Amino acid sequence: MTDLPDPWPAPRADHPVDAIVTLPGSKSLTNRALLLAAIADGPSVVRRALRSRDTSLMAAALTALGSPVDASGDDWTVTPGAFDRDAAVDCGLAGTVMRFVPPVAGLARGTVSFDGDPHMRKRPIGEILGALRSLGVDVPGDALPFTVRGTGSVRGGTVVVDASASSQFISALLLAGARYDEGVDVRHDGKPVPSLPHIDMTVAMLREHGVDVDDSEANRWSVAPGPIKPVDHLIEPDLSNAAPFLALAAVSGGTVTVRDWPRRTTQAGDALRDILTAMGCEVGFVDGPDGSGLRVTGSGTLLGIDADLHDVGELTPAVAALCALADGPSHLRGIGHIRGHETDRLAALATELGALGADVTEHEDGLSLVPAPLHGGVFRTYADHRMAHAGVIVGAAVDGVLVENVATTSKTFPDFAGFWSGLIE
Numbered sequence: 543m544t545d546l547p548d549p550w551p552a553p554r555a556d557h558p559v560d561a562i563v564t565l566p567g568s569k570s571l572t573n574r575a576l577l578l579a580a581i582a583d584g585p586s587v588v589r590r591a592l593r594s595r596d597t598s599l600m601a602a603a604l605t606a607l608g609s610p611v612d613a614s615g616d617d618w619t620v621t622p623g624a625f626d627r628d629a630a631v632d633c634g635l636a637g638t639v640m641r642f643v644p645p646v647a648g649l650a651r652g653t654v655s656f657d658g659d660p661h662m663r664k665r666p667i668g669e670i671l672g673a674l675r676s677l678g679v680d681v682p683g684d685a686l687p688f689t690v691r692g693t694g695s696v697r698g699g700t701v702v703v704d705a706s707a708s709s710q711f712i713s714a715l716l717l718a719g720a721r722y723d724e725g726v727d728v729r730h731d732g733k734p735v736p737s738l739p740h741i742d743m744t745v746a747m748l749r750e751h752g753v754d755v756d757d758s759e760a761n762r763w764s765v766a767p768g769p770i771k772p773v774d775h776l777i778e779p780d781l782s783n784a785a786p787f788l789a790l791a792a793v794s795g796g797t798v799t800v801r802d803w804p805r806r807t808t809q810a811g812d813a814l815r816d817i818l819t820a821m822g823c824e825v826g827f828v829d830g831p832d833g834s835g836l837r838v839t840g841s842g843t844l845l846g847i848d849a850d851l852h853d854v855g856e857l858t859p860a861v862a863a864l865c866a867l868a869d870g871p872s873h874l875r876g877i878g879h880i881r882g883h884e885t886d887r888l889a890a891l892a893t894e895l896g897a898l899g900a901d902v903t904e905h906e907d908g909l910s911l912v913p914a915p916l917h918g919g920v921f922r923t924y925a926d927h928r929m930a931h932a933g934v935i936v937g938a939a940v941d942g943v944l945v946e947n948v949a950t951t952s953k954t955f956p957d958f959a960g961f962w963s964g965l966i967e
């Protein structure tokens with residue numbers, strides 16, 4: 543990757559973009575596959591793993607604990623080992639590392655310290671640390687930095703958490719639960735849990751590994767203690783990271799096909815099919831000589847939407863950018879929890895879209911936007927990869943948009959800016 547100017551002039555798509563793209567693998571699938579492989583009963587391969595900052599941090603964390611991840615090729619191999627040492631884990635800005643690794647660090651015979659980027663110290667983690675304490679893990683504190691003092695085993699059992707701030711609190715406990723002496727029985731008590739598809743993804747992957755999970759009751763998940771079968775995973779393309787590319791079809795009146803879009807998936811990004819249809823795009827699966835995938839064609843006009851994004855909050859930045867370019871008003875609801883993402887995304891979107899002329903109102907749990915003429919300017923990203931996606935979408939439609947720190951996209955997408963420019967220029 544070449545050095546990028548900062549701020550980066552976002553390429554303007556002054557023609558309908560016609561492209562077929564192969565996207566890197568899913569962050570959420572890759573990091574679950576790596577973690578489960580590291581605590582499984584034998585070696586596994588993670589094929590087409592996403593190579594990005596979040597997944598490299600996960601690989602480094604598991605390697606430091608004692609299960610080496612060989613990431614030298616496209617297919618990563620994971621060899622479970624004894625967690626018999628002290629380790630230091632850098633969480634960067636990866637929620638999946640900060641939330642998923644401490645419950646397995648409790649199984650270590652050693653002291654495991656955790657820290658991360660400056661903003662990571664503000665992202666919510668206290669509920670998990672409290673839950674781990676009540677399951678028998680010695681982990682004082684309620685924010686980064688913290689230290690897990692592992693004893694080689696975790697009692698486990700029943701625990702109540704308020705997961706209204708993040709579904710990752712539930713996923714984290716379930717992923718490690720089969721390795722706890724009594725398994726884990728997690729109940730949620732609080733406002734509705736966001737991002738439920740991500741919990742379904744966790745449950746589905748545990749079952750692939752032969753783990754017995756009961757999710758038959760709302761707000762309760764039970765993992766039985768037992769073996770974790772090694773599994774070779776083939777990682778699907780990251781459907782949430784498809785958002786800016788499909789949005790490019792929508793804003794340029796072109797056609798973009800994302801190859802290998804799964805017909806059935808637990809990825810939250812699959813909701814883009816309905817969202818883009820509601821915004822006036824033509825959306826459908828295609829099978830052709832160039833492979834199969836999802837094709838989106840922009841109609842030249844973008845309709846505003848009223849959408850509850852509670853289940854798919856990570857799509858908000860890209861969707862909000864589209865709403866800022868739409869011909870009618872939009873209301874995005876149910877997403878108060880994304881204030882705890884890589885940045886306070888509601889505040890950041892209101893500020894940055896507003897700075898480019900958008901008429902945005904920030905609510906406690908959402909955003910409303912009404913049509914207004916947009917203009918160029920600097921779009922700040924707050925080290926948030928998906929803010930950069932929002933910036934480039936607007937920049938494709940509006941002259942003179944400069945995206946600050948576009949390199950932050952490396953969290954989940956290698957050389958995003960180069961890939962994006964290649965489609966437009």
Ligand SMILES: O=C(O)C1=C[C@@H](OP(=O)(O)O)[C@@H](O)[C@H](O)C1
Nearest residue numbers: 570708709710736737740855856
């Ligand atoms: O488990 C996961 O892989 C994720 C869960 C969601 O987190 P929240 O529940 O905190 O929104 C999602 O937004 C994040 O990008 C990835």
Ligand SMILES: C=C(OP(=O)(O)O)C(=O)O
Nearest residue numbers: 635636637638856883884
């Ligand atoms: C919320 C996100 O990430 P994380 O896994 O760091 O929570 C995201 O990618 O939109």
